[in-house]
Amino acid sequence: MELREIEIFLTLAEELHFGRAAERLHLTQSRVSQSIKKQERRLGAPLFDRNNRVVRLTDLGIQLRADLVPGFRQIQDAVARASAAGRGFAGVLRVGVQAAWSGDLVVAAAAAFCVANRDCDIQIREVPLSDPFGGLKAGQLDLQLTIRPVEEPDLTAGPVVFSLPRVLVIASGHPLAQRPAIGMEDLADVCMLTVAGPPNYWINHHSPPRTPEGRPILRGPAVTEWETAWSHVASGRGAFIAGDWAADDRYHYARSDLAFVAIHDAPPMEWGLLWRSDAETVMLTSFVKAILEQREAMPARRAR
Structure with missing residues (x-):
């Protein structure tokens, strides 16, 4: 069985309805029906009992579904991980904060971001008051939420997150x-x-x-x-x-x-995002967006 045929079978086994299965797969009902008939001919026995009112798995269909699901899920996960890595959405992002109150925002953004991107790990570290740019310049941090101004030629001053009296x-x-x-x-x-x-x-x-x-x-x-x-x-x-x-x-x-x-x-005192100009990645810019979205969801003036 080809991977697409396995997907068609497992989708129909879940929906038990040709119309809904076809809609999920973005196929016509006839294409789903043809694929199932082809699989049944190859196996020599029906996988579904079907009539005008109901579709149900046969004993063979139940057994085949149980055997196929674990392997198919592994294939899906592997493809998802490869896709995430190819788009820069995998690995560790090290984020620095200069004060506990601003760290609350980064922690909340990291939690939401990692739920949506399972192969990402956001590590949050404190930035010393006495060395506001050293961690970034040394490659120990990828991004930080820091007190402005920033006039460093090798660093990119991103969006302002807080502007406080x-x-x-x-x-x-x-x-x-x-x-x-x-x-x-x-x-x-x-x-x-x-x-x-x-x-x-x-x-x-x-x-x-x-x-x-x-x-x-x-x-x-x-x-x-x-x-x-x-x-x-x-x-x-x-x-x-x-x-x-x-x-x-x-x-x-x-x-x-x-x-x-x-x-x-x-x-006003401004706190903004900052990163190395030569180390901008898709994952980094996506997390910057996540921080800004989290900030919009919080009360005005400061993170709660």
Whole structure:
């Protein structure tokens, strides 16, 4: 029996109706009937009892179906795996995230993506605050959801996923902590933490050296991880600018010794997708789409 004949037999054995079987197979009923008759002639006995009202398997048909199904399913799975690999939909995709709250979105997208693409494995890793691009450049990551800006010639800055209002994270006892909002000019009265490791353009974007009117902003200790930053702020050693996700108590950042003050004239903080320009694959671009679709399904402003 040829593979198409096996498919016709198994489909009719499942539907027990020539019309429905033909519709599923995109064939005419006569083509299905001819194939079954050909198989029955070859075997020397009927596979179906059929009349104007009912179609049912004979004992031979029941036995043949039981023998054919496992092998046919293996063939289908093998073809599906080969097709997935040929389209780039197989293998491991290593995805980096820079904070727990943004990781929630990637985890949800990965779960849905892997259900639809069984031969894909999405591995999620943390991106160090002090080295935002190193994992991608070294080939240790394929994709990441990261804080912008990105001005790296070998990296592609993909779509923006989050665009969040900025807040000043400051000790709750500081005078500015009592205000409902501040402006960028007020940063001249604050010692600002910075981050050790990222490029200067990235540091200056998030911790500007001067206010809009040109007043210098004092820089305090440089940190390499989020937890150290929270501790420094709480102890009064400095402040820093973050997206308003920082005030979300679901991620343990909303503490009594920290205040989160809106900065009314600061540009939004953007988080976007990023990958190596020479390593873009069908699987990668498909997962980018999955992340964006998952983001659309979540409440506005931040992943829940």
